[in-house]
Each structure stands twice: as structure tokens, then as C-alpha cells.
Amino acid sequence: NAGVTQTPKFQVLKTGQSMTLQCAQDMNHEYMSWYRQDPGMGLRLIHYSVGAGITDQGEVPNGYNVSRSTTEDFPLRLLSAAPSQTSVYFCASSSKGLLNTIYFGEGSWLTVV
């Protein structure tokens, strides 16, 4: 099925560990982005990309790295996990243009202990 695929769905990390949340889309979308969801704060943008090789910071980028080496993939890296990064993470993608549908992945639940 076409769509946005996030892996893993659930992950428990220890403080200081590193990990990568994977996001892949097979719709040839130019735009991809990562959000984190925390209670009472809605979804906040971490990083986004408007095309392969181009990334930029969102509202809450600290502690996260991204890269966009291909159109299909947009991994989110936590270099040294902290308990404050316990959250639900969503990846999204869309085609270039204002009127195109934005597709979301199913989310990744991350707990840092």
C-alpha cells in the first residue's frame, strides 16, 4: 500500500543511547517533515525537508538530526536520548504545492528511561 511508513512503532531507550526513527514514503513526495506530540502541546515540528539534500529546522530541533539523501527516506536521529524526548513521533509527506494532501505515518511511540 502506498503511504508513509514509520519504524519502529514502539521503542524504549535508556538515557544517553542513540537511535534512528525511520520514515519512508513511496509517493515521490518532495516535502517531508517530523513532528512530536506531547500532551497539551499538540504536534510540534522538529525538522522538515522540501527535497532531497535540503533540510531545515522546525520549532523544536534540539537533540535531533535529520538528513534527506533520497526522496523516499527522511530518518530522524536521536544522538543521545534524554527523558524529555519521550514522546510520540509522526512523519508526514506531501507533494510540492499548496493544495496537495498531507499524508501522516502511524506514529512511533518512544520512551526514554
Add this chain to the structure above:
Amino acid sequence: AQSVTQPDIHITVSEGASLELRCNYSYGATPYLFWYVQSPGQGLQLLLKYFSGDTLVQGIKGFEAEFKRSQSSFNLRKPSVHWSDAAEYFCAAYHGNTGKLIFGQGTTLQVKP
């Protein structure tokens, strides 16, 4: 800076009663606005979107929203709420031509039998 505000964190309505969830936005140009719903432990589902034209927008599951530029609002309504509507609702604005969404804080809807 662009922002989206949902003034009500939590709303409780009786099943069969009408519903209105408030959303206010702050944006200099023409806003592109969305309402999403999220059931517990699930991803985001698009209810409806407004880009231009008719200010009353129909969505899925019997929801509608009205864009009022003079009030900077995009309130979500449903004439008769069902128990299955209990969920968290997010208003969001599209931030320029970059695929980014700015989300409100969310409103949790509880439905009383």
C-alpha cells in the same frame, strides 16, 4: 509568527447534543486550515480542510467547519455527537509552500451517554 490556538483543552458533551470546537489562527496571508482527529493510540485522520472559496466546509463523519476571516476563526461543528466521536481534535494551518503544518494544542472531546 503564524500560530494556531484551540482555547478549549477539554470539552464534554452529551451524546446527541451539538458540538462546536473552537480554533483561532494568526497568519498574515490567506490561511490554509485543517481539522484532524486522533483516537487514543492512533494516528491522525483528516476531517476537513479549507483552502479558498465557500467558507463553510463539509468533512467526513458529519463534521463541518466555518472559516470566518473577520474573527480569525475556523470552528468545527457537528449537529449531533455520537459516542464514537470521543477523541482528540487538532486544528492546523499550512505554513507556506513547504509542507509544514502549525498545530493547535488540541481539544479532547468526551461524550457522555
